[in-house]
Amino acid sequence: MARYILNSNAQSTGEHEVHNTNTCYWLPEPRNRIDLGEHPNCQSAVSEARRRYQGRKIDGCAHCCPDCHTR
Numbered sequence: 182m183a184r185y186i187l188n189s190n191a192q193s194t195g196e197h198e199v200h201n202t203n204t205c206y207w208l209p210e211p212r213n214r215i216d217l218g219e220h221p222n223c224q225s226a227v228s229e230a231r232r233r234y235q236g237r238k239i240d241g242c243a244h245c246c247p248d249c250h251t252r
């Protein structure tokens with residue numbers, strides 16, 4: 182399990198990125214991190230973020246969640 186966070190700041194292209202706090206070197210500033218809790222994989226963390234923030238564009242970080250990065 183790893184702890185995942187959502188960047189409260191959207192990218193210039195409009196999506197909010199999910200990051201793995203255990204492995205990512207590109208984490209947003211602490212004040213811009215929304216805790217998503219512990220997840221076994223990025224797919225689970227992205228699902229949680231989409232459930233909580235319906236209507237927002239949510240994607241995985243290219244660096245720490247390449248399996249969930251689609252943009």
Ligand SMILES: [Zn+2]
Pocket residue numbers: 199200201205206207208242243244245246
């Ligand atoms: Zn990341």
